[in-house]
Amino acid sequence: MTQFLELLMASLAAVTLENVIFTTAFGTSTLIELTKKNWQILSFGGFITEFAVLSSLIAYFLEGLLISWGLGLRLMPIGYIISLGAIYILTLIGIRAASKKAFSAMKRYIHLSAFNCAVLSVLFTNSVNGSSLLDRLLFAAYTGLGFMLAAYILRINYDRLSSDRVPAAFRGFPIYALYIGLVSMIIYILKR
Amino acid sequence: MVDTISNSVFSASDRTELNRSARITLMLLALNVMAVYYYGARAAIVSGIAVLASLVTEYILAVLSKKSPRLCDIYFLSDGLLLALLLPASVPYRIVVFSSVFMSGVLRFAFGGNKNLIFSPPAAAFAFSAITWPQNVLRYPSPEPFGSLSLVSDLPQVLEHSFSYNTDISTSYTGLLEIIWGRLRGPMGTGCVLIIIICAVSLYFFKDIPASVLFSGTAVNMFLFVLFPFSQTGWMAVLYSLVTGSFMYILVFLACDPRLAPKLPMAGVLYGGLLAGLSFIFRKLLMLESSGVFALLIVELFASELERLSAVAGSAWERLLQRIKRGAVDAFIYIKFRTGRVDARLEEPSWDPRENASEKSVDSANEASLDGANEASLDSANEASLDSDLEKPRKDASGKASGGGASS
Amino acid sequence: MTQYESRIGTASKEAIFTSNALLSSGSIIAPAVVVATSFMQAAALCIIFSTVTYITVVVCSYVPRKLLYTIRIIIYTLVASLVYVPAAMLVELFMPSYFAALGIYAPLLITNSMITVRTEAKFYRLKRGYMLQLAAFYVIGYDIGLLALGTLREMMADGGLFGLKMLPISVPTVSSLFGGFIVLAILSAGFRWISARLLRREEAA
Numbered sequence: 001m002t003q004f005l006e007l008l009m010a011s012l013a014a015v016t017l018e019n020v021i022f023t024t025a026f027g028t029s030t031l032i033e034l035t036k037k038n039w040q041i042l043s044f045g046g047f048i049t050e051f052a053v054l055s056s057l058i059a060y061f062l063e064g065l066l067i068s069w070g071l072g073l074r075l076m077p078i079g080y081i082i083s084l085g086a087i088y089i090l091t092l093i094g095i096r097a098a099s100k101k102a103f104s105a106m107k108r109y110i111h112l113s114a115f116n117c118a119v120l121s122v123l124f125t126n127s128v129n130g131s132s133l134l135d136r137l138l139f140a141a142y143t144g145l146g147f148m149l150a151a152y153i154l155r156i157n158y159d160r161l162s163s164d165r166v167p168a169a170f171r172g173f174p175i176y177a178l179y180i181g182l183v184s185m186i187i188y189i190l191k192r
Numbered sequence: 193m194v195d196t197i198s199n200s201v202f203s204a205s206d207r208t209e210l211n212r213s214a215r216i217t218l219m220l221l222a223l224n225v226m227a228v229y230y231y232g233a234r235a236a237i238v239s240g241i242a243v244l245a246s247l248v249t250e251y252i253l254a255v256l257s258k259k260s261p262r263l264c265d266i267y268f269l270s271d272g273l274l275l276a277l278l279l280p281a282s283v284p285y286r287i288v289v290f291s292s293v294f295m296s297g298v299l300r301f302a303f304g305g306n307k308n309l310i311f312s313p314p315a316a317a318f319a320f321s322a323i324t325w326p327q328n329v330l331r332y333p334s335p336e337p338f339g340s341l342s343l344v345s346d347l348p349q350v351l352e353h354s355f356s357y358n359t360d361i362s363t364s365y366t367g368l369l370e371i372i373w374g375r376l377r378g379p380m381g382t383g384c385v386l387i388i389i390i391c392a393v394s395l396y397f398f399k400d401i402p403a404s405v406l407f408s409g410t411a412v413n414m415f416l417f418v419l420f421p422f423s424q425t426g427w428m429a430v431l432y433s434l435v436t437g438s439f440m441y442i443l444v445f446l447a448c449d450p451r452l453a454p455k456l457p458m459a460g461v462l463y464g465g466l467l468a469g470l471s472f473i474f475r476k477l478l479m480l481e482s483s484g485v486f487a488l489l490i491v492e493l494f495a496s497e498l499e500r501l502s503a504v505a506g507s508a509w510e511r512l513l514q515r516i517k518r519g520a521v522d523a524f525i526y527i528k529f530r531t532g533r534v535d536a537r538l539e540e541p542s543w544d545p546r547e548n549a550s551e552k553s554v555d556s557a558n559e560a561s562l563d564g565a566n567e568a569s570l571d572s573a574n575e576a577s578l579d580s581d582l583e584k585p586r587k588d589a590s591g592k593a594s595g596g597g598a599s600s
Numbered sequence: 601m602t603q604y605e606s607r608i609g610t611a612s613k614e615a616i617f618t619s620n621a622l623l624s625s626g627s628i629i630a631p632a633v634v635v636a637t638s639f640m641q642a643a644a645l646c647i648i649f650s651t652v653t654y655i656t657v658v659v660c661s662y663v664p665r666k667l668l669y670t671i672r673i674i675i676y677t678l679v680a681s682l683v684y685v686p687a688a689m690l691v692e693l694f695m696p697s698y699f700a701a702l703g704i705y706a707p708l709l710i711t712n713s714m715i716t717v718r719t720e721a722k723f724y725r726l727k728r729g730y731m732l733q734l735a736a737f738y739v740i741g742y743d744i745g746l747l748a749l750g751t752l753r754e755m756m757a758d759g760g761l762f763g764l765k766m767l768p769i770s771v772p773t774v775s776s777l778f779g780g781f782i783v784l785a786i787l788s789a790g791f792r793w794i795s796a797r798l799l800r801r802e803e804a805a
Binding site: 153156157159160161163165166167170174175178179182183185186188189190192 | 305311490
């Protein structure tokens with residue numbers, strides 16, 4: 001029970017205090033697009049989690065191969081793109097096979113949820129840290145969940161952020177950036 | 193004549209806002225007087241700089257955005273004072289200027305003014321300053337009666353942690369009189385809790401602050417201090433919960449700010465309780481000075497969700513009450529008429545068949561008409577309650593959108 | 601002025617002012633906010649970004665449009681990752697400390713939105729000659745935004761530039777992530793305001 005609680009607390013800390021948006025800014029542009037276009041947070045966040053976890057899995061084995069061939073990690077970005085591309089294609093095929101209606105509704109943002117900084121940062125960070133497979137998969141999952149939390153935090157005050165009362169110069173991207181900055185400030189305080 | 197001018201210049205809502213701001217400013221000036229008593233003219237200078245910087249920023253931004261500044265908008269005054277009273281009297285003037293400009297220009301203007309705020313401008317400005325210059329903003333001089341700190345911007349003397357910080361880590365004790373009069377090392381205006389409580393009571397009676405936030409925050413804070421004491425226990429723990437951590441100041445003037453506090457009572461209770469809980473946790477686990485400010489920023493982030501939650505819970509509760517009421521009415525009618533029929537059966541029937549027949553027909557006619565009337569009344573009651581169910585969420589939404597009346 | 605020249609002029613104004621990738625559209629924020637904490641840091645990032653993005657856009661303009669959209673996007677990012685390797689080696693050679701400070705934000709530029717989104721949405725729908733000039737202006741626009749952000753943050757954090765004290769106050773937290781967001785928001789708002797005024801004046805004239 002204690003271990004479960006510890007894991008829960010560690011997961012909560014990972015999703016909030018190490019939130020991908022508020023501590024590393026990865027995926028911020030994507031997040032703002034998601035909020036502006038009122039896309040489904042759960043589906044989008046789910047796709048990000050899926051891409052991050054599955055491409056981490058493939059990248060882990062690719063990394064092992066590259067190291068065993070003595071090619072060094074400088075070529076890893078190519079490996080990341082290959083693994084991400086493969087998962088992207090398989091996801092599109094899978095959704096289209098499952099439901100054409102769902103495919104036409106989702107296809108416009110699957111591409112955005114695959115090729116963005118948040119997902120790629122997971123792959124890079126895992127390589128830099130050199131962690132085990134389980135740690136990499138957990139990190140990828142936390143990143144996806146952290147993205148969903150960040151999207152939720154942005155969505156709950158969306159009415160005020162998109163209000164006409166906001167001065168014209170600040171309307172749109174600047175006020176979102178300011179809001180994200182203030183939330184990052186709060187998380188920074190808690191981390192200290 | 194003044195009334196005539198103000199009546200013609202300001203609308204009713206503007207006048208209410210102006211009166212409210214004026215009262216809050218007056219309370220803050222009272223706290224300023226205590227700050228001047230302990231720290232000398234420097235306290236007044238710090239407050240003056242904060243207000244002036246805020247005013248100048250507001251004016252410049254109004255000119256640049258081609259909006260004429262409203263006469264009734266004196267929030268630069270109250271916000272400037274709120275920020276200044278959170279700072280130590282020893283804070284360098286340039287930090288006060290920067291914080292005030294940041295508060296007015298970025299935290300208020302950029303978000304669209306007082307009617308569209310997410311974060312309390314003085315709280316967020318203080319938090320930014322505390323992170324940026326912790327040695328200047330979170331270290332305090334010692335208060336002395338008729339004290340007089342140097343007017344030089346950067347004070348040469350050694351500054352220390354606040355009284356609250358020291359009581360959290362050790363059983364440091366100070367005289368009761370000192371506690372009552374606020375002669376405690378800490379922010380300029382947050383130590384004199386007696387005056388803050390008097391302000392809270394008068395603001396409550398003027399309906400300037402929501403009671404739900406005020407009472408729930410105070411109650412939860414006291415409860416947590418008694419349950420999980422720091423260094424003092426029992427009644428001293430209750431006293432310290434009110435006096436330390438600038439909590440009462442933050443609760444009364446920042447959390448209960450009418451621009452930001454939730455309008456619905458249940459949301460206010462949750463808001464105040466969460467603020468107290470988070471503030472306590474931050475003090476206990478993170479040893480943060482003025483932890484209430486950081487807790488407030490987090491709670492303000494979710495304030496709109498608390499409103500939504502309480503609106504949903506409120507309408508669900510209304511529907512439940514309606515159902516219980518309908519059920520009670522049905523049960524009452526059922527019991528009444530079932531009991532009536534049983535009484536009739538227990539009576540000895542008269543043996544005149546013609547009498548019986550006429551009685552029975554009258555009875556049955558009565559029953560039929562009664563049943564019909566009951567059904568009709570029940571149906572109309574049901575329709576009325578259904579209508580009111582359908583109407584209520586819309587009324588709630590429009591009530592919420594219009595900002596509601598005076599908060600309870 | 602010929603029609604083509606005036607079109608390029610309009611496009612350049614759009615790319616640098618009204619549709620500036622960083623300051624107007626808010627694209628490619630992460631490296632700007634985290635890494636561009638000083639002028640030199642921003643310059644190092646500019647070099648990698650400009651090289652990777654422009655060369656990728658040029659090379660990938662030859663990718664046949666008949667290919668599936670999915671395959672095209674994968675090819676673009678593959679080309680970018682190939683271009684990144686020599687670009688990174690070059691910056692590492694001449695600015696080793698600044699390159700090291702870029703961390704993983706430099707390689708992440710291979711999936712920047714100018715390559716994955718704007719190419720399909722805008723560039724590859726235009727004629728190649730005009731497109732190459734327009735892409736160059738978009739890249740320059742982002743670089744201007746990045747350098748302005750880096751300069752402003754260095755001035756505020758250190759109270760001056762290149763070690764020279766210019767301001768009476770320094771705000772060290774603008775070098776942090778949240779400080780970067782706040783400064784970017786203010787810079788973006790200021791930039792929009794100035795652009796709007798300039799455009800209004802032009803229209804009035």
